Amino acid sequence: MNLTFSAHALDRCLERGISLQLVADALFSGRLERYGDRYVVRHGRLRVVAERQDDACVVVTAYRDAETNKKRAVRQRRQQVRKFQRASRKESGIWW
Incomplete structure (x- = not known):
């Protein structure tokens, strides 16, 4: 063929x-x-x-x-969670 x-x-x-x-x-x-x-x-x-x-x-x-790259998706999700946590701490006055 x-x-x-x-x-x-x-x-x-x-x-x-x-x-x-x-x-x-x-x-x-x-x-x-x-x-x-x-x-x-x-x-x-x-x-x-x-x-x-x-x-x-x-x-x-x-x-x-791109959807099958599970490691990249997990890494991006983890970064989003950490960014949200930092913003929450900053708003509440707890910053360490």
Whole structure:
């Protein structure tokens, strides 16, 4: 099967710093989900949207999913809580 990249996919990969080899690796070893006539391949945080045309696999776009980065979400939540706690202490006059 031939692997082809659309112009949009090439632009987005370049813009987002995703190598074409990484996209190919994701296609061959990622989890496949079907959405209508297109496929979404999940490989870690990387998502590759592709469709099948004749005997070729055409990559439509590729992106990194930010929602699956649990460490970053926990760190941001912790920072928000600490910021709120500091503001509460400052308002109540307890500041140490």
